[in-house]
Amino acid sequence: MANIALTPPKARRNPWGFLLTFKKVLRPLAALAVILVVWQLLCSGPNPNLPSPWTVLQETWDPLIINPFFDNGGTDKGLGLQIFASLTRVAVGFTLAAIVGIALGILIGTTRVMYDALDPIFQVLRTIPPLAWLPIALAALRESEPSAIFVIFITSIWPIIINTTVGVQQIPQDYRNVSRVLKLSKTDYFFNILFPASVPYIFTGLRIGIGLSWLAIVAAEMLVGGVGIGFFIWDAYNSSRMSEIILALIYVGIVGLLLDRFIAFLASLFVPAEQK
Template structure:
């Protein structure tokens, strides 16, 4: 037999995977591609919309300013958002913070009252039959229709605006919370009976975790409505706030200031929605719907 046939070739080591050879560049490429996929579409669409806006408003006799003119007219507001000349003559940052403070108060009260009433309606058939028709009627009342009544009751613009936010945001919170409570699986209730959980334990360990996805859906709707309501309410009640800033700019024929304020309103509303959504994802993580 040929001696060469008895010689077993030594196995060759497998080639290292590209990830093992250069994990750094590959990670950067993947991260860059992910960021590109998320950032490129909105960037392109935004630039396209700005271009169309500029083209429509660039001609002579245009009623509205284009983006370039808006930036030129409002550059002092953009570059110095924290100026304070006293009274209502303050920067955009202070205007937005004043509105956010009112939203925080009204929305917080709506969350406490809305979740509590939602749990009551979801748990009690008698309460649902008695309160649900009332809620369905009141939630159809436009937010600003409550403003004269609140001004008459509180005799002050600030609590009146807070009440308008409260009465606007509470309805989606109540409705979504009650739906979540009613949709708790019967198995969960049986487990609570087997473990003999008391009312507080059942509320904290079974009810709230199971209904949390529904509750946060209502909270997201509520925070959006709150921001819409405060801008409209401040136009009527006055004082420092982004809504009154828009109305004051209209009275002074400062259209570019109005456009800038609307952009800020949209950005703040977007971040408020994302903030509530982020908290909701963290709270509902591990639940059946989270």
């Protein structure tokens, strides 16, 4: 008897799908327009405390908006270069936190003695505000650049450790039993069961950590100085350039969103669809 391959029927295309996509774009744009109109009305008086959207646009158009990568030497740089300097610090600190945090999380999650010994300590340390670590870092490292990177590291490592630990501990007992029945080596168990099962939790910790990293570097740069978006905001405040501060905050929010979406994209490549 010949084998007959059954092919599933083609999914019906929704002719109104483009309208749903259009609505998803239109609604936030409409909300943004309302916010800008209200902001413009509230800041249109004779002596407003904050500039209106139109004033921000006029005062920052040249050169901050049209030329974000200008470099006049020292700290007089465009917002593009300021953000790039901050992202460089975040990349170093967050990468170190991811490596150390995932390794520690797996170790703690698989070893009951390590969990009982270290979890209470980590729960205390993670509640310390990021900037409280800065004086310790400056006293120990004596330089602002490694101190800022340390603040990023120490801020973002806790959610990575905690979520990785939870992921390892949540591995179903059936998986462990199967590994014993098949007599898998520790290496095979790690790469075929432990790590794949923990990946969704790991990426949850990474997404939280990258957001905290971006928050921490902006605050740390206000204190350590140098080139960076945090110092740019603080310097603009000291010079009463409120329009530049508002523009910088918009850029900070956009970059933070892009960082979160980047980690989410990486998660989509590694996390199986049934585990999302």
